[in-house]
Amino acid sequence: MQMSPAMRESAMVPDLYRIQHVRRETKDTFTVELRAVQRNGGVHFAPGQFNMLYVYGVGEVPISISGDPGKDQCLIHTTRAVGTVTRAMQKLHKGATLGVRGPYGTHWPVKEAEGSDIVIIAGGIGLAPLRSALYRILEHREKYGKVQLLYGARTPADILYKNELEHWRARLDMDVVVTVDRAPGTWRGNVGVVPAFIPKAAFDPSSTVSMICGPEMMMRYSVQELQKCGVADENIYVSLERNMKCGIGLCGHCQIQNLFVCKDGPVVSYQNVKDLMTKREV
Amino acid sequence: MDSLISIIAEHPIFSGLQNRYLDLLVGCASNVRFDAGKHLFQEGEEATKCYLIRSGSVALQIDLPPKGLVTTQTFGEGDVIGWSWLFPPYRWHADALSTQLTRALALDGKCLRTKCEQDHDLGYELMTRFAILMERNLQSMRLQLLDVYSET
Numbered sequence: 530m531q532m533s534p535a536m537r538e539s540a541m542v543p544d545l546y547r548i549q550h551v552r553r554e555t556k557d558t559f560t561v562e563l564r565a566v567q568r569n570g571g572v573h574f575a576p577g578q579f580n581m582l583y584v585y586g587v588g589e590v591p592i593s594i595s596g597d598p599g600k601d602q603c604l605i606h607t608t609r610a611v612g613t614v615t616r617a618m619q620k621l622h623k624g625a626t627l628g629v630r631g632p633y634g635t636h637w638p639v640k641e642a643e644g645s646d647i648v649i650i651a652g653g654i655g656l657a658p659l660r661s662a663l664y665r666i667l668e669h670r671e672k673y674g675k676v677q678l679l680y681g682a683r684t685p686a687d688i689l690y691k692n693e694l695e696h697w698r699a700r701l702d703m704d705v706v707v708t709v710d711r712a713p714g715t716w717r718g719n720v721g722v723v724p725a726f727i728p729k730a731a732f733d734p735s736s737t738v739s740m741i742c743g744p745e746m747m748m749r750y751s752v753q754e755l756q757k758c759g760v761a762d763e764n765i766y767v768s769l770e771r772n773m774k775c776g777i778g779l780c781g782h783c784q785i786q787n788l789f790v791c792k793d794g795p796v797v798s799y800q801n802v803k804d805l806m807t808k809r810e811v
Numbered sequence: 812m813d814s815l816i817s818i819i820a821e822h823p824i825f826s827g828l829q830n831r832y833l834d835l836l837v838g839c840a841s842n843v844r845f846d847a848g849k850h851l852f853q854e855g856e857e858a859t860k861c862y863l864i865r866s867g868s869v870a871l872q873i874d875l876p877p878k879g880l881v882t883t884q885t886f887g888e889g890d891v892i893g894w895s896w897l898f899p900p901y902r903w904h905a906d907a908l909s910t911q912l913t914r915a916l917a918l919d920g921k922c923l924r925t926k927c928e929q930d931h932d933l934g935y936e937l938m939t940r941f942a943i944l945m946e947r948n949l950q951s952m953r954l955q956l957l958d959v960y961s962e963t
Binding site: 653681711714 | 881885889960
């Protein structure tokens with residue numbers, strides 16, 4: 530859809546949101562819960578979409594929405610403090626305000642995947658945007674086949690959403706594998722990379738939709754394992770991360786060839802980006 | 812003996828292996844179990860066996876002074892642990908600790924090497940399968956070394 534100049538202008542103006550709650554997840558990741566200050570009504574988004582969060586006086590960053598799409602009274606974002614804006618955001622407390630533009634981008638194919646087995650593969654902070662998809666899938670659990678969550682983190686201390694992972698693991702209608710890349714000798718969980726666990730997961734490759742989010746290298750290795758298992762490229766979805774600025778496909782910062790990641794992504798079918806993902810120049 | 816053969820045949824590493832090879836391998840195999848906290852092997856010991864894990868969990872650990880033990884990889888059902896039996900000087904380079912009750916099939920390394928010498932077709936089959944295993948492990952180690960989560 531073409532945007533009129535007025536629509537473009539309004540899309541660049543953030544709404545004011547107030548922080549309701551800040552939760553420290555790991556030493557460098559945190560979750561903020563936001564509620565609209567001026568606007569009434571709920572917030573509507575699809576799992577996998579992102580918002581542009583504006584820390585006033587510092588800058589704006591794209592952050593995936595990690596909350597439950599079925600609970601639309603607040604926005605939940607989990608992010609890692611790695612840059613100027615996210616470090617400033619980490620210092621904010623309850624009651625502080627943020628600017629929010631969005632939601633933007635494409636979403637995980639949770640509706641389209643009904644009737645299929647689901648393999649969710651997350652690495653590091655990549656679990657955040659997939660959590661929204663998982664909430665939606667578990668809310669409509671009867672509409673899906675087997676549900677697998679494979680999650681990899683750097684160390685045991687870097688595991689996100691520990692309580693929820695334990696809760697999901699306790700469910701009888703899904704399998705959860707958590708693994709870390711390195712661990713002290715006292716750790717009794719898995720050690721190893723996420724892709725190594727894919728061949729062991731129980732799913733029907735001919736009827737599986739896989740959703741992957743994490744470092745690009747981890748996604749590439751995971752795709753290779755899924756392909757070896759027989760999952761078709763068009764049923765593999767990845768979330769791309771690029772330097773998104775405007776969020777509406779105007780500025781071109783996130784452009785990869787003819788793809789605007791902010792508008793045509795971040796969630797894309799691997800079928801459509803496999804050439805891009807293996808090209809070093811992009 | 813029949814049950815041992817079926818256990819070997821059902822393990823992923825020997826999937827599709829011809830019966831005549833299974834008959835040869837079974838002479839080198841024994842059922843073993845390790846309670847949680849017991850070692851399958853320790854660094855420096857003679858590498859006499861490889862283990863086909865049937866159930867449980869095993870942590871491969873290396874002592875890293877002054878940090879202490881670091882777990883570099885874990886193994887579970889369907890995995891194979893140990894290939895030092897293949898290469899001189901046949902010594903383990905790490906500890907393997909059972910972190911929960913683990914049942915496995917132990918294959919005697921010397922016995923396997925002898926049978927491979929006597930039957931090179933069997934040797935080729937085994938080496939091919941262990942080479943695939945090693946290649947997969949090498950790929951995984953590479954990804955681990957890249958420390959990809961530090962940048963996300």
